[in-house]
Amino acid sequence: LWKVYRVGEVAVNALSGVSLGVRRGEFVALMGPSGAGKTTLLNMIGGLDRPTSGTIYVKGLELSSLNERELTEFRLKEVGFVFQLYNLIPVLTALENVQLPTIPAGLPRDESRRRAIRLLERVGLGDRLHHRPSELSGGEQQRVAIARALINDPSILLADEITGNVDTPTAHRILDLIGELVEERGLTVIAATHDPEVTKVAPRIVRMRDGRIIGDEA
Ligand code: ADP
Ligand code: MG
Numbered sequence: 586l587w588k589v590y591r592v593g594e595v596a597v598n599a600l601s602g603v604s605l606g607v608r609r610g611e612f613v614a615l616m617g618p619s620g621a622g623k624t625t626l627l628n629m630i631g632g633l634d635r636p637t638s639g640t641i642y643v644k645g646l647e648l649s650s651l652n653e654r655e656l657t658e659f660r661l662k663e664v665g666f667v668f669q670l671y672n673l674i675p676v677l678t679a680l681e682n683v684q685l686p687t688i689p690a691g692l693p694r695d696e697s698r699r700r701a702i703r704l705l706e707r708v709g710l711g712d713r714l715h716h717r718p719s720e721l722s723g724g725e726q727q728r729v730a731i732a733r734a735l736i737n738d739p740s741i742l743l744a745d746e747i748t749g750n751v752d753t754p755t756a757h758r759i760l761d762l763i764g765e766l767v768e769e770r771g772l773t774v775i776a777a778t779h780d781p782e783v784t785k786v787a788p789r790i791v792r793m794r795d796g797r798i799i800g801d802e803a
């Protein structure tokens with residue numbers, strides 16, 4: 586994959602020939618300093634942005650062959666995103682935030698509610714269903730965001746610096762939770778981070794620098 590961003594006269598090579606294969610059920614940590622291209626790569630895999638050149642296959646589907654409507658469908662059904670800043674809707678409760686992606690997916694209301702409650706219980710927030718984000722700690726908000734990312738039962742979870750905003754014990758709990766979800770659901774996780782702690786949990790570490798992969802180790 587190659588990705589060139591043009592800013593005025595300047596061309597930024599965010600990805601310069603990245604080649605990566607990830608198997609179903611793998612938990613991959615994408616490590617590298619700021620500016621290495623981690624977020625750019627996650628955005629390509631999740632269909633949020635398109636590469637300048639190169640091809641992405643997810644479950645045999647070539648993303649560049651999809652039109653905008655099909656790409657939206659792909660993002661909704663196959664991919665769960667979790668971000669550093671949680672991106673929860675402030676006026677909605679934890680339960681409503683988790684249910685939100687089921688609306689465009691067309692899931693019946695009662696099924697959506699059942700699933701959301703089950704997921705919030707799974708991430709340890711069964712007693713926080715009706716709290717708003719401002720009434721939750723950073724770690725709790727991140728767990729709501731993880732539940733929301735899983736509500737449409739995606740095959741891939743893309744996590745971008747999700748432990749960047751919480752203390753170390755909370756980061757450990759979040760990473761352990763993700764490790765468990767990989768096992769339980771056969772989820773494929775790609776987690777971008779510059780937090781070395783993730784190497785204790787993720788079985789595979791891919792290292793990036795300057796838009797290239799410079800290491801790939803178990
Ligand atoms: P990381 O997530 O590893 O910190 P990014 O993927 O965000 O790295 O960025 C890789 C490079 O691409 C950086 O040099 C960054 O400045 C540049 N970049 C990222 N997004 C854009 C954009 N939308 N426009 C221009 N340059 C960008
Ligand atoms: Mg980034």
